[in-house]
Structure formats: structure tokens, C-alpha cells
Amino acid sequence: MEMTGGTMSPVALFLQADIVVKSVMVGLILASVWTWTIIIAHALRIHRIGRDNARFEREFAKAEDIDRFHQERGRQNLPSARVVAAGIAEWRRSTAGAKVDKEGTRARLASIMHSAVAEEVDKLAGRLNILATVGSVAPFVGLFGTVWGIMRSFSDIAGANNTSLAVVAPGIAEALFATALGLFAAIPAVIAYNRMTHGINRMESRLSRFAESFHATLSRELEVEE
Template sequence: MNVILNTDAATMSPIALFLQADWVVKFVMIGLLLASIWTWAIIVGFATKLGRTRKKVERFERDFWKAEDIDAFYRIEGENDLPIARVFAAGVSEWRRSTASGAVDRDGTRERLATSMGAAVAGEIDKLSDRLNILATVGSVAPFVGLFGTVWGIMRSFTAIASAQNTSLSVVAPGIAEALFATAIGLFAAIPAVIAYNRFSHGINRIEARLNRFADGFHATLSRQLESETRR
């Protein structure tokens, strides 16, 4: 038996599907659309911030290793609002506190320097990672929210079949289309969020590795200076 379903294309348009949907499905669609807009705003802002931070960190590190006087460089760049500058400032501050007295504990100073700069790196990475949890949440939750709208729409379609006592596709097609549209919106919100989360996590890991390498190099520089000063 051939079943012919004559459905107007305008009726199956996204706007028509939204307007014809049940209020529960509408609520799900609106929530997913708002989540998608929020996700894209975070993606654009975070991508800009991450790219700008990476370039400035590279410039700061290049200038630091070219500098001949650490104190002079600190006076110029020590108050810079960059993750690597804060790691640098943490190391300089701990160095000055540890060497302020006459007797210097070399092992204790090295340990405090490593701890201070390690804590600074962790704190800066936490700040950079802010809002990534939103992308992770949208990426993991949005498909299930869309699936809830799908289940609700299909339940509504079966209710329409029972009310009309008619198993024709023309009775159930609108409800099923609305339900599947909710799933599509859920995927539309989730897929960019997951991709962006993975890419940004990779970018932050690269910055963290760069900060740790800088902290290790700076620690080695201060350790050598500590050795030369204690021999005097």
C-alpha cells in the first residue's frame, strides 16, 4: 500500500515548526537557541582572547630572555597584565623576600621560588579557563534536552493518533517533525560547543606548558644567581 503524504514546504519550515509545536517543545527550542547564542558569544570572545594572549606571552618571553638586567626589566614589565608577567612577578617577589636578610637558605629559597611560580601558573590557567565549563556543559547537556523535546513531541503525536482514531501519516507527521526539529537544535548547540571546548583546552594546555617552561628557566636563572651570591 502506498501512503502519499502531501505536506506543504512552508508548513515544514523552521519557523512554522516552532509555531506549531507544543508549548513544552517551544520552551525546549527557545532554551536551546539561547544556549547556542551564548555558546557562540563565548567562542568568539574566547578565541580572540586566547589568540591575543598567546601572541603577547610569546613577545614577553622573547623580550625577557633578551634583557640583560632582570630588575630593569621588572620595572618596565613587572606590572603587565599578562599571565607570564604575573608568573615573573611572583618569582621576583619571592626572590626579594628570600634574599632580604643576610643569611640566605639556598635550598629553602629554591623551593619557595618553585612553589610561588607554580602557584602563579596554576592561578593564571584557572583564570584563562573561565567559561570553558559552560561550553562543556552545553556540549554534554544540549543533546539530551533536545531528545527530551523529541520524546515529548512523539508522545503528542501518538496522542493525536488516539484522538483522531486515524493512523495516517498526515496526522502524526507534524508532531514528529517538530520533535525531530528540537533534536536538530540540540545538536546545533552541542556540536560547536564540543569542538570549541576541545580546541580551547588544547590552546590553554599549550599556554600552560609555555608558562611552566618559562618558570623553570627563570628558576634556573635565579638559582645560578643565588649560587654566585652565596659564594661571595
């Protein structure tokens, strides 16, 4: 087979491949599309949540009446709002009796808000495992397509009893194209996973500091309620 510019195009390489290599290529293309969908959607979501969270925390810091602020803003679909809601709910349960166990209340508040922060971080990190999986698996899937394509090329050489480059080139080109698709899917996934993990870690740190600040505020209220 003569290799021309047309037959070396990505579409031609796909059409010339056998069913196994075609399946590998289709799977890698779908993985790449899925990866980019997650990257774009997650980046927009994290940006929006980070912006709204920062606004909520600034306004919360200025609030003179926490209960009133919670009634007005506590139902917002934000990590900070849910941490506040968890803290206030535990505060009300722990201070409902005639005698308040201050140390026990402080410990329960710290525990419940720590759990709330962890739960919010788990929600934010949803689907990042898909990026990690694509980043680690896609190169090996592409490598499988490469190995299969090279095996096919050697089979063609044996069948044609001809070691000409024209015989072996199509299969090798298809094989290398499968490898390229594997890297095309894996590289963005790995970069996005690392960047997004870093962003979520920063948000977790900020949310933890907010929870600690709120815990300190409630702890001071315990000293007032003698």
C-alpha cells in the first residue's frame, strides 16, 4: 500500500485500522470528550462556589445577629452556609437543657463542623476520580492499540512475504495514532486533576479556617451564658 498524505490523515488512519484498533481509538476519543466536559463543568462550578462562598463569609463576619443571618441566608446552597447550619443546629441541641456542659459542647461543635467541612470537600471533589482514572489508564489503552497494530503489521509482512516499508507502514501509523490518542486523553486529565485538587485543597483550608472562626464565636457565647 502506498502511503500518501491523504492516507496519513487521522480520519484515514482510523478508517484503515482493524476493529480492535478502531475500538481503542473510539474509546480514547470518548474518554477525551468526557474528560474535557468534566474539566469545563468543574472549573466553572468551583469558580462560582469560591466566589459565592467568599461573599457569604464576608457578610457573615459583618453580621451582628448570627441567628437572624442564618434565618435569612442559611439556606443558600453553599459549603459555608451548610457549615454554619451544622454548627447552629448542634449549638441549639447542646444548649437546650437547663445545665450546659461547656467542654462537651465545644468538642461536639468542633466535631460536627469538622465533619461538615469534610462532607463539603467530598462533594467538591466528586468526579475528580474520573480524571485520575483517565490520566492513568488512557496511555496503557493507547499502548495496547499500538502493540496490536504492530502485531498486525508483522502479520502483513509474513503474509505478503515482503519487508517493504509500504507493507508495514500502515499498521505502524495506525498503532502510533492510537498512542497519540491515549496521550491526548491522558495529559489534560492529569494536568486538570492536579490543578483542581490544588484548588479544592485551598478551598478546604479556607472553609476550615471559617469553621474554626465560627467555633471560636460560639465558644465565646458559652462564656457569656453563665
